[in-house]
Amino acid sequence: MPTSSGQSEQAVFRALADPTRRALLDALYGSDGQSVSQLAARFPDMSRFGVMKHLAVLTEADLVVSSRRGRTKLHFLNPVPIAEIADRWISKYAQPFSTGLLELRDSVERAHPAPSAQERA
Known part of the structure; x- marks a missing residue:
């Protein structure tokens, strides 16, 4: 049975396996604290919903953390x-x-x- 640590490693590897998710992490590394709209603007061939799905995988792997600022939800890179x-x-x-x-x-x-x-x- 996988350990919690093993499951979190698996989630990180799964998240990093996709080039779009790696590009999202690069975008947050370049300018931390972006909204979904700001991130979606970097990927014109992808819908806003598609960006949100990728962010959900990154959040599940704890590579991205979010914080609300008023009505805006900002996303931050977690390098840990x-x-x-x-x-x-x-x-x-x-x-x-x-x-x-x-x-x-x-x-x-x-x-x-x-x-x-x-x-x-």
Whole structure:
């Protein structure tokens, strides 16, 4: 049975799988706190209802949070779930490669030390 954390990761991956939803996140990253109308204006080939459906998926994944300002509902990017995915799925796999590259650099620098300022002059 999937854990709550696993279910939230699945929702984030599902939300990020769609290019339109990624474009909506990019739009909010560029200018946070936009209304549905403002976001829909960026996608002329999509209806306002279509944008709302994509925002619902992003909200379900906690990638977008909304706040009312009077009669207007503004949408804001929440980068925390993406950071959690990066920590869980990217950092641990990149770390061995980074460590290996640092060790290689150190080894090369030990074998071929950089000339001192006096040696360069």
